[in-house]
Amino acid sequence: MTSGSSCQPWAVSSFFTYTHNLESATVKFEIWDTAGQEKYQSVCHLYYRNAHAALLVYDIAKKETLKKAKLWLEELEKKFLPDEIVIALVGNKTDLAAEREVTTEEGAEFARTNGLLFMETSAKSNHQVNDIFMAIVQELLRREKEKASAPSPHERSTIDLKEGTPKRRCCWL
Numbered sequence: 088m089t090s091g092s093s094c095q096p097w098a099v100s101s102f103f104t105y106t107h108n109l110e111s112a113t114v115k116f117e118i119w120d121t122a123g124q125e126k127y128q129s130v131c132h133l134y135y136r137n138a139h140a141a142l143l144v145y146d147i148a149k150k151e152t153l154k155k156a157k158l159w160l161e162e163l164e165k166k167f168l169p170d171e172i173v174i175a176l177v178g179n180k181t182d183l184a185a186e187r188e189v190t191t192e193e194g195a196e197f198a199r200t201n202g203l204l205f206m207e208t209s210a211k212s213n214h215q216v217n218d219i220f221m222a223i224v225q226e227l228l229r230r231e232k233e234k235a236s237a238p239s240p241h242e243r244s245t246i247d248l249k250e251g252t253p254k255r256r257c258c259w260l
């Protein structure tokens with residue numbers, strides 16, 4: 088719990104840390120599992136405000152949980168700028184395929200239209216659980232790389248009006 092925070096302890100059900108070594112980087116996961124119920128929605132941002140990524144997990148066997156995931160997405164969109172955070176939509180409980188209420192296509196389409204990563208998992212049978220975390224890490228690393236290779240704002244906005252002559256004047260857009 089954050090000391091001095093007004094957030095209630097019951098808004099987070101668990102916290103885990105895990106370190107994973109990749110060839111190019113060591114990644115330390117600090118995972119906050121926030122309570123999914125809407126009554127805690129207004130306080131949960133105190134936990135995820137500095138987050139690099141968020142997983143919106145729904146139950147493929149309960150359609151209403153996808154609706155709740157959509158509400159959580161709206162909440163995240165209020166708190167973060169676009170591209171400030173990697174968001175993954177996760178359809179969990181693939182082991183309950185016989186009780187499925189949300190098709191893979193439905194989840195994938197919602198993720199695609201909202202620019203989210205998407206995967207279906209089963210925490211019970213450990214299906215694709217590691218994969219979704221790895222997909223998030225790859226996306227974070229890709230964004231870091233893109234930022235590092237992007238020209239700085241000054242470089243981008245400088246236009247040399249006298250190319251080939253000494254740089255006496257330039258235009259700052």
Ligand SMILES: Nc1nc2c(ncn2[C@@H]2O[C@H](COP(=O)(O)OP(=O)(O)OP(=O)(O)O)[C@@H](O)[C@H]2O)c(=O)[nH]1
Binds near residue numbers: 100122179183209210
């Ligand atoms: N069959 C199956 N059951 C699962 C799976 N993952 C979680 N469960 C069960 O689903 C129930 C709810 O799991 P939780 O992890 O508490 O779900 P939650 O969404 O975090 O719940 P909140 O804390 O209320 O947000 C528990 O009984 C779990 O054992 C899964 O992949 N397959």
